[in-house]
Amino acid sequence: MATNTNGEQEWSLQTPPPLPPGYEKHHIVFLEAVHLPLAELPFPHTIDIHQHTTADQIAERIKNATIVISNVADVKPSDMDNAPHLQLLAILATGMGWVDKPYCAKRGITVVNAPSANIPAVSEHFLGLYFASRKRIGVVDEIVHTSDEWVKTNSLTKRVWPEGPPLGCSEETLGIVGYGALGKRVEGLCHALGFKEVLIAERKGAKEIREGRVGFEELIRRCTTFCIVCPREPDTIDLIGEEELKMMRSDALLINIARGGIVNEAALAKALKEGRIFGAATDVLDNEPGGPGTTPLLPDVEKGEEEVPNLIVTSHVAWFSQSTIAKLQGINRDAMTAFVEGRMYDPSVRACVAVHDGKIWKQT
Structure with missing residues (x-):
């Protein structure tokens, strides 16, 4: 050189x-x-x-x-x-x-x-997962396709959102974990959609907070939606685990478009089953490809395993x-x-x- x-x-x-x-x-x-x-x-x-x-x-x-x-x-x-x-x-x-x-x-x-x-495609996939999860589009679609419940009750709102109406963009505080090109693209899109606030996470365990960042634990406590876009490295495996999920608000929505393993899948499945957070969506799994019985997020219901509610999983197609x-x-x-x-x-x-x-x- x-x-x-x-x-x-x-x-x-x-x-x-x-x-x-x-x-x-x-x-x-x-x-x-x-x-x-x-x-x-x-x-x-x-x-x-x-x-x-x-x-x-x-x-x-x-x-x-x-x-x-x-x-x-x-x-x-x-x-x-x-x-x-x-x-x-x-x-x-x-x-x-x-x-x-x-x-x-x-x-x-x-x-x-x-x-x-893949920055444009993956950031757009985040928006797709956000709206589908917050609006519970898949849940509504399945009810309408498989039952006459809407016909009988005239409304599905209490059935789909028993905790009350979902947040809209203007009430959302977005927390971005990982601030490379993808994180910055998501930030711009969410500002354009009118999110109330967008916060950028400092590294977990950091002693000093850089300008423009928010301490990791503070971000976990404050945000209503999380966008995981950091690389999978030794220090980001299980970055979001049971402790972090317990710290989140009850209306929190967790979306992972980075890599599997950054969010602990067993801990996330447990939090969703217990109704401790509003919902989650992921385009990635710790072990791919995945299907029923391969991860706590995809239990084999035909074998009597309990389904994980309020979860959307896509097959690593955000880039496509x-x-x-x-x-x-x-x-x-x-x-x-x-x-x-x-x-x-x-x-x-x-x-x-x-x-x-x-x-x-x-x-x-």
């Missing part, structure tokens, strides 16, 4: 990384084509495309790869140990909390992701939109091409690079 005349560090020019012995072109293994197709790649390559890859299939599938493309499949160090020629791990997503960056740096494996590609797919494809193509051509210093792709040249460039 060199230093320019302004004292700023710049990546030094590079030549294309040499291919391993016996390789005439890069060999790509795409582990999860089920989510979206790749853009056309402008460099010579061979490719194995798998619609879906389970954890026990990864090591065998990537053993001859120089480039591996994953979306959410956790490519572990033990898998990469089986891939001696691996040079690039390309994450076809924004989130990459599962990547073992120190291992990749030590191995000399470059890691790239697609930052901010035409604009997100186009951005993911373009960013992924450009980052891989820059790697193959030895242009990782190029300003147009720097934001994608998490690990390169034996160094960790960004954590999230």
Whole structure:
């Protein structure tokens, strides 16, 4: 790395990384084509495309790869140990909390992701979950579709909202946990909708409160709606647990559009069953994919397990939109091409690079 005349560090020019012995072109293994197709790649390559890859299939599938493309499949160090020629791990997503960056740096494996590609879609999904949860749209829809209760009673309001009318935007105090590009986008949308107040959480356990932030515990006590948008890291696992749920207001609505495991699922299921908070919605689970019996949030009612009320679960689809797919494809193509051509210093792709040249460039 060199230093320019302004004292700023710049990546030094590079030549294309040499291919391993016996390789005439890069060999790509795409582990999860089920989510979206790749853009056309402008460099010579061979490719194995798998619609879906389970954890026990990864090591065998990537053993001859120089480039591996994953979306959410956790490519572990033990898998990469089986891939001696691996040079690039390309994450076809924004989130990459599962990547073992120190291992990749030590191995000399470059890691790239697609930052901010899904911000508009995920922030809009938050609004969808907010209105569906606060208005209990799914509950009303099911009653109307499956019974004549509305016909007989002429009103479902007391049935659906026994605690009284729901809050409107002008009465909401939103608490945002995680203030990156997504948190800022949600903040802007909620201001535009007329939320009474938007608060930004300081880190849990912080001794000093930064300007413009609110202490974590104060935010938990004050807010009526919570938007979880922080990365999943060791210090954010179970960030919201039984203690925090007990601190929340009875009209609190908790929405997680970040990653599973940040909200303790057993604690949330218990709080909802006991009616301690108004409701919750999540687009993510600790273990995905999920279904009946795989998480406390999705009990198997056919086996007599108690259903969790006032909860909406969507199948990690917040990112899914035409604009997100186009951005993911373009960013992924450009980052891989820059790697193959030895242009990782190029300003147009720097934001994608998490690990390169034996160094960790960004954590999230």
